[in-house]
Amino acid sequence: MSCTIELEKGVIDTDLCTNCGACTNLCPYLISFKGRVIRVFNCETENGRCHAFCPRINVDSESLRDDFFDKEIYVPEIGPFYGLYLTRATDTGLRSNSQHGGTTTALLELALKEGFIDSAVLTQSTGGLEPQTIIATRPEDIRNCQGSSFQIPPTLAGLNEALKGEAYKKIGVVGTPCKTLAVYKMIKKLATDDEHGMDKIGMVFGLFCGWGLDWLGLDDLVKRHTTVNKLKQMDILPSSFGVMELKTEDGLIEIPLDEIYPIIKESCKYCTDFTAEFSDISIGGARSSAGWKVDQGWNQLIVRTEKGKELLEIARAKGVLEFKDMEPYNLDKLKKASMNKKRTGLKNLIEKTGNKSDLMYLSPNDPVIKGILNSAPFK
Amino acid sequence: MNEKRILLMGNEAIARGALEGGVSYSTGYPGNPSSEIIETMFSFKDKHEISVEWSVNEIVALEAAAAFSFAGLHAMVAMKQNGINVCSDFLTTVALDDLKGGLLLVVCDDPGPLTSSNEEDSRHFAKIAQVPLLEPSTPQEAKEMAKWLLNFSKQMGIPCILRSVSRLSHGRSGVTLDSIERPKAEPFFDRDKPLVGLPHLVTINHGKLLQKMEKVQQIFEQSPFNQYEGPDDARLIIMTTGLGFLYAREAVETLSLTDTVGILKIGTTWPLPAGLLQKYLKQADEVLFVEEIDPFLEDQVKVLYAETNGEMGAVKFYGKKSGDVQGPGGPGVGEINGDVVLDALTKILQRERPWSKDYAQKAAAHAEKMLVPRELSFCQGCPHRASFLAIKVALDLDGRQGFVVGDIGCYGLAAGATGFNQIKALHCMGSGMGNASGFSKLKSFGFNQPAVAVAGDSTFYHSCIPALVNAQANKADALFVVLDNSVTAMTGFQLNPASCGVAASDLINPIPVEELTRGLGIKTAVLDPVEDIGKAKETVYNFLQEDGVKVIVFRHVCATFKKKKIKDGQRSSARVDQEKCLGEQCGCDRFCVRIINCPAIQYDSPKAKAYIEEDICNGCSMCLQLCPQKAIMLVDTATGEVVK
Numbered sequence A: 001m002s003c004t005i006e007l008e009k010g011v012i013d014t015d016l017c018t019n020c021g022a023c024t025n026l027c028p029y030l031i032s033f034k035g036r037v038i039r040v041f042n043c044e045t046e047n048g049r050c051h052a053f054c055p056r057i058n059v060d061s062e063s064l065r066d067d068f069f070d071k072e073i074y075v076p077e078i079g080p081f082y083g084l085y086l087t088r089a090t091d092t093g094l095r096s097n098s099q100h101g102g103t104t105t106a107l108l109e110l111a112l113k114e115g116f117i118d119s120a121v122l123t124q125s126t127g128g129l130e131p132q133t134i135i136a137t138r139p140e141d142i143r144n145c146q147g148s149s150f151q152i153p154p155t156l157a158g159l160n161e162a163l164k165g166e167a168y169k170k171i172g173v174v175g176t177p178c179k180t181l182a183v184y185k186m187i188k189k190l191a192t193d194d195e196h197g198m199d200k201i202g203m204v205f206g207l208f209c210g211w212g213l214d215w216l217g218l219d220d221l222v223k224r225h226t227t228v229n230k231l232k233q234m235d236i237l238p239s240s241f242g243v244m245e246l247k248t249e250d251g252l253i254e255i256p257l258d259e260i261y262p263i264i265k266e267s268c269k270y271c272t273d274f275t276a277e278f279s280d281i282s283i284g285g286a287r288s289s290a291g292w293k294v295d296q297g298w299n300q301l302i303v304r305t306e307k308g309k310e311l312l313e314i315a316r317a318k319g320v321l322e323f324k325d326m327e328p329y330n331l332d333k334l335k336k337a338s339m340n341k342k343r344t345g346l347k348n349l350i351e352k353t354g355n356k357s358d359l360m361y362l363s364p365n366d367p368v369i370k371g372i373l374n375s376a377p378f379k
Numbered sequence B: 001m002n003e004k005r006i007l008l009m010g011n012e013a014i015a016r017g018a019l020e021g022g023v024s025y026s027t028g029y030p031g032n033p034s035s036e037i038i039e040t041m042f043s044f045k046d047k048h049e050i051s052v053e054w055s056v057n058e059i060v061a062l063e064a065a066a067a068f069s070f071a072g073l074h075a076m077v078a079m080k081q082n083g084i085n086v087c088s089d090f091l092t093t094v095a096l097d098d099l100k101g102g103l104l105l106v107v108c109d110d111p112g113p114l115t116s117s118n119e120e121d122s123r124h125f126a127k128i129a130q131v132p133l134l135e136p137s138t139p140q141e142a143k144e145m146a147k148w149l150l151n152f153s154k155q156m157g158i159p160c161i162l163r164s165v166s167r168l169s170h171g172r173s174g175v176t177l178d179s180i181e182r183p184k185a186e187p188f189f190d191r192d193k194p195l196v197g198l199p200h201l202v203t204i205n206h207g208k209l210l211q212k213m214e215k216v217q218q219i220f221e222q223s224p225f226n227q228y229e230g231p232d233d234a235r236l237i238i239m240t241t242g243l244g245f246l247y248a249r250e251a252v253e254t255l256s257l258t259d260t261v262g263i264l265k266i267g268t269t270w271p272l273p274a275g276l277l278q279k280y281l282k283q284a285d286e287v288l289f290v291e292e293i294d295p296f297l298e299d300q301v302k303v304l305y306a307e308t309n310g311e312m313g314a315v316k317f318y319g320k321k322s323g324d325v326q327g328p329g330g331p332g333v334g335e336i337n338g339d340v341v342l343d344a345l346t347k348i349l350q351r352e353r354p355w356s357k358d359y360a361q362k363a364a365a366h367a368e369k370m371l372v373p374r375e376l377s378f379c380q381g382c383p384h385r386a387s388f389l390a391i392k393v394a395l396d397l398d399g400r401q402g403f404v405v406g407d408i409g410c411y412g413l414a415a416g417a418t419g420f421n422q423i424k425a426l427h428c429m430g431s432g433m434g435n436a437s438g439f440s441k442l443k444s445f446g447f448n449q450p451a452v453a454v455a456g457d458s459t460f461y462h463s464c465i466p467a468l469v470n471a472q473a474n475k476a477d478a479l480f481v482v483l484d485n486s487v488t489a490m491t492g493f494q495l496n497p498a499s500c501g502v503a504a505s506d507l508i509n510p511i512p513v514e515e516l517t518r519g520l521g522i523k524t525a526v527l528d529p530v531e532d533i534g535k536a537k538e539t540v541y542n543f544l545q546e547d548g549v550k551v552i553v554f555r556h557v558c559a560t561f562k563k564k565k566i567k568d569g570q571r572s573s574a575r576v577d578q579e580k581c582l583g584e585q586c587g588c589d590r591f592c593v594r595i596i597n598c599p600a601i602q603y604d605s606p607k608a609k610a611y612i613e614e615d616i617c618n619g620c621s622m623c624l625q626l627c628p629q630k631a632i633m634l635v636d637t638a639t640g641e642v643v644k
């Protein structure tokens, strides 16, 4: 079977596709459009890169992890772990337009300046809608991409574009967990196909991710509550708040989560990674034992590689980021949230296949998965 | 004039016959196998001061021609079999008139269709309208009949039909020419003799028509167009019309049966010469019917036989009904040939076939080995390729399992790989838009698939306008794409109301499609699909998301027409940069050769790179936009300079 048909049958038709974009921009056959990957025409290639890159087919997390991360620092709940930090950008101007604390944007700018990366594949949206993939090469391009889009853009289509030719040699990528996983699959495949391929990825920044939303569903939702051109940003608050916030020119609109649940992207229900375990650094919104509001405007950040460590140290030394002390609460809470997502994802996969040993794209032999499946409520 | 014999195609012979018969006006709508009749008339136009034009459809053609007849001059209309359906409403009413000039309708059937969406036997219309119909067997006879019918139509005051089939229309043989008659009559419409089909007059006129047809039948009894050949005491007689006569003769001669089997060739198929037929029915013990397509003669002769209440003695009938006359498709399906008659005769006479039955299959299999396999394809540079690519991708992106309902024209090929298998329904001229309008009405039954109608410019004027008005008036939700390539390309680049730009002509007042559709209040976009496939896709997608009737005009002149027209002008061709084309390494999986599939794009397997056959490339530059490596450029073929 050709690889495009295999992807269509095994990933798209089964609602596993996350629209990460890893399979697109490689050939004329797969197109990402409004949150969906669509196969047009049929290729006859059997072992295409699309297939090798896909984060929803043949994922062997254990061996992929062993290829790129230090085994010693592996924490089953949250992946490779050098440390958890509470940070935010020192620059208040930057911070005010960012999703949470602006850590991501600040680190990207720093990485560019310090030569960790020469470009960054980012997502630019209008208040979170109509996200587009951008190859940023200047600090101002990076700033134009602040804020999160819950309509999942095919970011890695941009990475595939950036990988063509010789224009970029150290590409930075920011992505949700499905995307960063795909990036490591890409690096691995490229390393076998072409020895230079691997060097071209400078740094990978992961975003924590609960789930994304259906593209057209979110369009409709926004249209129901405001006009698109008034929209400035959107965020989903921790589930205890039960709301999604739309920041508009006319002020804040709160939308009950009951309206959000029906438009959760189907493929996100089968995800087991909350903290973007495949990345140099991963970043999310901060949570405090004293409540969400206390640390609102801060990020929590996990360092996973030496490179990540190095960049964070420079950020500290140069005062690019502010750091806040943390209680043990934060790590525990994060581990718990991450483990919850793993359990839910596995539960949904098993429900879908009706078989505990068929986890579709995941390997039931992965030690972490095995561990979960051997304990309550699966046992 | 000295007797002159020249080689003529059947359709040219028909035109010549009309010229010799004194025709003043000829028109029609192009359609294989009839198109060359009016094309030939165009070549007579200036020298003989004949008015010739292409009409937008067959009914207006017949109506216009009738006006000449009403004013006392001869007129001829030509069409393919589908056309007679289009004009049948007028045909059945004008038959009730008392015509002043000759009105000849030439219809060319396409058995075993080469280029038709049906396999209709148009002879039935003669019976429906109660008008005379002749069937020639050779180009010579076609010419004679056309000439004779114009004058006979005038003499009887009724329209007449001449029926040809593809092999006759397109076959060539020697034809002896006669002198050319020019009409002496001054055209005049007599206001004291109104031609009005009001109900109370219809029965009167219908009665008169039937009386005229009785007279016609008496004349046909003596007609030289009917001939018998063979022994006077033949017990087995082949009754045949049209090309069947030649097939019958071939079979009889091959089997050396000329001394025992008789052939009655009928040229006056309607009304049948009953007396003549009964004479031979009486003589024969066995009758074999040979004709294309339906058992028309066969059925009518059997009626005649029954009407004589046993006077004819016992006759055994063989033909399509008995299954003795049939090609590979079965009785009444497809073309017949000499071999089919040979089969029937050997079976009836229990003779050995002179050669094995699978001879034809063996010959075909052998010939196939010598042929390069070729699939039906749009020409190189054909704008339809871009249009269907845009439609396909837009429908895929739309994701509601939308589909295309097609129409009649080159773009019908889009049911196959060259048009990305997009057309899923294809019937008659104008049907796509009617279908699309109906599909949208299924919405209230839970149907959600968008149907996109496509039609060419010529088809649009021919019969899409009523469907469009219907859709708009009845508040349908339908997207209609007009593939405007400026000419009626499939039938030989005839002019039509869309003809402008390179196709502009003094003969045509161009009527842009969008002016019409916008006049109907329909949102209309006009763009060149070849120039910007991305924009074309986007427009189709966006229009699909909107309610109501929408029209997209994809305008780009037919590449083959343009190439013919601008013979020595500057020519450009695509060229593949051999460095940039990554071949098998690209990941595109030979997208240009496999999917775009333009005849000019080729693949060099040893080198594993694509290249362009520059001699045939029409320089449309569609492939430039689609190569993922941007490895294709456009060059001026004379200077080699890169243009794009």
Ligand SMILES: Cc1cc2nc3c(=O)[nH]c(=O)nc-3n(C[C@H](O)[C@H](O)[C@H](O)COP(=O)(O)OP(=O)(O)OC[C@H]3O[C@@H](n4cnc5c(N)ncnc54)[C@H](O)[C@@H]3O)c2cc1C
Pocket (backbone or CB within 6 Å): A097, A098, A099, A100, A101, A102, A103, A104, A105, A106, A121, A122, A123, A124, A131, A145, A146, A147, A148, A149, A150, A151, A152, A153, A155, A174, A175, A176, A207, A208, A209, A210, A211, A212, A213, A283, A284, A285, A286, A299
């Ligand atoms: C779909 C989604 C779900 C998320 N869910 C959670 C969650 O449950 N819990 C949590 O703590 N955090 C979540 N986040 C992360 C959070 O929204 C912030 O991105 C993160 O805290 C970084 O904030 P910041 O202020 O540093 O970001 P900024 O400085 O504003 O930078 C944001 C960066 O994210 C990139 N980006 C925006 N949208 C996307 C996207 N859809 N895909 C890839 N890259 C994108 C932009 O290119 C930009 O560089 C989610 C993010 C996304 C996109």
